[in-house]
Structures are given as structure tokens and as C-alpha cells.
Amino acid sequence: MSTPLYGGAERPAVPNKPAEPAESAERMALYRKLAWRIVPFLFLAFIVAYIDRVNVSFAKLQMLTDLSLSETVYGAGAGIFFLGYFIFEVPSNLILHRVGARIWIARIMVTWSIVSCLTMFASGATSFYVLRFLLGVAEAGFFPGIVLYLSTWFPSNRRSQIIALFMAAIPVSGAIGGPVSGWIMQQLAGVHGLAGWKWLFLIEGIASLVVGIAAFFVLHDRIESVSWLNKEEKALLALDLEADAQTRAHQTVRGAFTNPKVWLLGMLYFCIAMGNYGLVFWLPTMIRASGVVSVANIGLLSAVPSLISAVAMILIARHADKHDERRKHVAVCAVLGAIGMLASVLLGQHVWLSMAALVVAAIGINSIAPVFWGIPTALMGGVGAAAAIAVINCTGNLAGFVSPYVIGFLKDTTGTLLPGMIVLACALVLAAVIVLAMPATRKAA
Structure with a gap:
């Protein structure tokens, strides 16, 4: 029988060990503990x-x-970030696979925070471009690194929900x-002689x-290396991850670049990211186009689609895992x-109708x-998975x-904005x- 490509994998029997119920109390407690320890x-x-x-989408307003x-x-300038991200994505993820998430994720975050703070010194188009490019270089590998990191703690039939909890950070x-x-x-506009957008980059970079x-x-x-799992929990987790690993194709780094499935997934993610970055980089502009003038009010209204979609994405991912269906x-x-997205612009003269359309767009995207x-x-494992996930992510993020x-x-x-939304x-x-x-x-794949 073929294993579902877009859902949880059938686990092979473990020799000399009776199969445990898929949702035993021990497993439920284990993965609940993992989620609370790792995801927050x-x-x-x-x-x-x-x-x-x-x-930068808010800094743009000033x-x-x-x-x-x-x-x-x-x-x-908003998009050139992704050129730096694209060039250094795969090397960054391979380094993470070699040295571990603890060191490399910390390095990524410290580097990008410094570049983000330096963006306050942009003085024209050229410096704006350079700083955005360097920000992409600094952040390269962060998201696919986290996805890879989660795959080392959660088997594939639980991963959509966990990734959804993690990615709820986007709307939040x-x-x-x-x-x-x-x-x-x-x-803070004018405080100590600095424009409001300069304070924006400085404060959020320090965070x-x-x-x-x-x-x-x-x-x-x-x-x-963790002290908050006992021996029995570690053994059960290792058992699940080993069974899950046997359902994935282990390939080389070179295989990640020659596998047609990887590039098809990259093309798919490119189309998805087109919508995602269109929404995040132009949401404040679309709200202002509907007649909202105050920068503070634009910021408050932008939170509405984000909050509603944060709940929706978790429920939809849970539904996908429950039914073992992705496509x-x-x-x-x-x-x-x-x-x-189309309706938000077509209804742009009516603030609340436009906002309702943006909520629908945010839920979907x-x-x-x-x-x-x-x-x-769920498809790939081994060191090649690190490269494959990075290839898919950086190809998709060219849409950024x-x-x-x-x-x-x-x-x-x-x-x-209508032609762009089309x-x-x-x-x-x-x-x-x-x-x-x-x-x-x-099997068909």
C-alpha cells in the first residue's frame, strides 16, 4: 500500500517490540511536553x-x-533582502546541520539584529539597497534551519501542527x-533629533x-542533551523518530539540486510566497488607501487580519494532520x-469591507x-534534507x-494597486x- 505523500507516514514494525497505540497516553504527554518546551x-x-x-513596510510611511x-x-529595497537570503540560504543550512542549531541560530539572530539597527542610517536608495541585502545575508538559513530543527524532534504525522504553532508567529x-x-x-518622531522610522529600526533591532x-x-x-526528558521519554521519542526516518528518502546534497521534486516544490512555494509577501509588504499601504490616515490607527488595524489568521492557520493545520491530507x-x-487580495482593492473605498477582504486574504495566505x-x-531525510529544504525555501523566497x-x-x-493584486x-x-x-x-512521487 502506498504511503500518503502529504500526510503522516505509516511506521514500520519495530523488531521484537509490540506496536504501541499511535495516541497512547505516554505519547500524548511526551509531545505535549516537547511542544511546550521547544515551540514557545x-x-x-x-x-x-x-x-x-x-x-520596512511601516517605515515606508515616513x-x-x-x-x-x-x-x-x-x-x-524591500525585495533585495531576498537576493542575499537566496545566495546564502543553502550554505547556511548546511553549516547548521554540521555545527548544530544552538550555535548557528544564535549567530544568525545576533548578526541580523545588528544589521537591522544599522538600517536607521540609510540615507538614500543605494544605502537602503545595501542594508536590505545585508539583512538578507544575515538572516539566511533561519527559517529552513528551524524547520529542519523541528524535524529532529517531531515525526512527520505531527509536524504540520507544530510548524503551524511556530509559523503563527507570522500573523502574531x-x-x-x-x-x-x-x-x-x-x-518618538523627533526625539533626540531622530525620525520615527529611525527609532523603529533601532528599538526592534535591539529586541x-x-x-x-x-x-x-x-x-x-x-x-x-536535554534534562527535562526522562529515560523512558527519550527512548520513546527516539523510537518514533527512527520509524519516521525510515519512511523518508535519504539523499546527498547533490541530490537536492538534481531532484525534480525539490524544484517543483520550490516553484510551488514561489507562488505561495508571492501572495504572502504581497500581503505583508503592502498591508499598511492598502489600509491607508482605504482612507485611514493616522499611522497609529493603521498599525492597530493591521493587527486584525493577523490575529484572526493566527487562529485559523492552527485550526487548518490540525485539520490537515487529522485527515492526512495536504494538497x-x-x-x-x-x-x-x-x-x-483582489476584493480588498476592489472594495478599497469602503474601509470595513476592505478590511473584511484582508481578513479573508490573511486567513488563506x-x-x-x-x-x-x-x-x-515528510519526503526527505539525511543531510540532503537540509540542502533540499533550503533550496525549496530560497527558491520560494525569491518571490520576496x-x-x-x-x-x-x-x-x-x-x-x-489593482494590477499588482491581479x-x-x-x-x-x-x-x-x-x-x-x-x-x-x-510511491507515485
Whole structure:
């Protein structure tokens, strides 16, 4: 019988050991403990990472005027982050696989926090581009490294829910970062002669630095190194992870670059990321276009889609794990995101209708990735998995450059956001088509 490609794997029998119930009380207690011990800190780390990545969308509201930058320059600067990210993603993830998450995640966070703080010194298009590129170089490997790290603690049939809990940091970062960014820019503007957007980069960069230093002391690379699991729990976890590892193809680093499945998944993630970064980099602009003037109010309103979608993405990922199904979940969420993005602009003259459409878009777009990342982590194992996950992530994240640049260029050219939203909607619909065309079992793949 074929093993589900997009769901939990059938576990092979362990010699001389009777099979245990899949949801025994011991297993439920073990994975509940793991979730509470591992996910909260990673959640916090991803919040500060994502705020530093996209706080430029709020800085834009003042920065463009102060530095005399166009929408096209902003879009290019927002996106050039992902060029640095793309170039250094695979090497970074391979280093993490070699030296361990504890050292490398801490290094990534400390480096990017310093670059984020330095962005306050941007004085024109060139310096803006350089600092955004360096920020991408510094952060390269963070997200795929965390995905890889989680795969060493949770078997594939539990991973979508765990990744969803971790990735809920994206909408939560919007819910926190929006109001905080708006408050900083409004309340600290002119303090000590610094513009509000300069304070934004400085304060939020320092927050990342603190979390980065803490990562060195909080993360653990091996099951054997943790003191909060007893011998029986360690043995059960090792048993589950070993059984799960036997269902994945162990390949070489070179295989990650030559495997067509890896590039197909990268193309799929590119289409997904087009919608995601279109939403996060232009959400404040879309809210302002609906008639909201105050920067603080824009920050508060931006939290609404983020909070609602944070709950939705966890429920959708749980539903996907429960039914061992990934393809239809990804496709439905992609189409939902496309409809919401288009409607938010078409209803842009009505604040609350536009906000309702943005909620729909956020639910659809933010709920895709946790389910999607259950696919490659269930397919691949070994050192090649580190390279494969990085290849998929960095290929997809090229959309982080394409999406804001295309939207900025089209807005400068046409004076409206509608053409850019049409492009994003088409990318999301294409994602739905690609994932539905993929084989439904590992054997077929």
C-alpha cells in the first residue's frame, strides 16, 4: 500500500517490540511536553525575525518622504533582502546541520539584529539597497534551519501542527509589530533629533539581539542533551523518530539540486510566497488607501487580519494532520487568498469591507505554509534534507524580491494597486493548480 505523500507516514514494525497505540497516553504527554518546551522560544524568535524583516513596510510611511524614494525603489529595497537570503540560504543550512542549531541560530539572530539597527542610517536608495541585502545575508538559513530543527524532534504525522504553532508567529508578529511600529513612529518622531522610522529600526533591532543571545542558552541539538526528558521519554521519542526516518528518502546534497521534486516544490512555494509577501509588504499601504490616515490607527488595524489568521492557520493545520491530507488544503487556502487580495482593492473605498477582504486574504495566505512544509519534511531525510529544504525555501523566497518590486513598479506606472493584486492572485491560483497536479502518494512521487 502506498504511503500518503502529504500526510503522516505509516511506521514500520519495530523488531521484537509490540506496536504501541499511535495516541497512547505516554505519547500524548511526551509531545505535549516537547511542544511546550521547544515551540514557545522558537515562536518568539520568529516574531522578532519577521518584525525585522517587514518593519520596512511601516517605515515606508515616513521613510519615502524623508529620503525622497519612489514606490519602485521601496519595492526593490524591500525585495533585495531576498537576493542575499537566496545566495546564502543553502550554505547556511548546511553549516547548521554540521555545527548544530544552538550555535548557528544564535549567530544568525545576533548578526541580523545588528544589521537591522544599522538600517536607521540609510540615507538614500543605494544605502537602503545595501542594508536590505545585508539583512538578507544575515538572516539566511533561519527559517529552513528551524524547520529542519523541528524535524529532529517531531515525526512527520505531527509536524504540520507544530510548524503551524511556530509559523503563527507570522500573523502574531503583524498583530504585535503593527501597533508597536505605529506607536514608535508616532510617539518618538523627533526625539533626540531622530525620525520615527529611525527609532523603529533601532528599538526592534535591539529586541532581536536580546533573543539571539538567549538562543545560545535555550536551544538543544540532541535528545540526549536535554534534562527535562526522562529515560523512558527519550527512548520513546527516539523510537518514533527512527520509524519516521525510515519512511523518508535519504539523499546527498547533490541530490537536492538534481531532484525534480525539490524544484517543483520550490516553484510551488514561489507562488505561495508571492501572495504572502504581497500581503505583508503592502498591508499598511492598502489600509491607508482605504482612507485611514493616522499611522497609529493603521498599525492597530493591521493587527486584525493577523490575529484572526493566527487562529485559523492552527485550526487548518490540525485539520490537515487529522485527515492526512495536504494538497486540497493548500489549494483551497491559495484560492481563498487570491479572492481576498483582489476584493480588498476592489472594495478599497469602503474601509470595513476592505478590511473584511484582508481578513479573508490573511486567513488563506497565512494558512498555506504550515501545511505546505509538512510535504518536503515528510519526503526527505539525511543531510540532503537540509540542502533540499533550503533550496525549496530560497527558491520560494525569491518571490520576496519579485512580489514587492512588481507591485511597486505597477503602482508607480498605473497609480493603483489593482494590477499588482491581479498578479498576486494569478500566482496563488497557479499554486493551487500545481499542488493539485502533484501525485498523492510517496510511491507515485
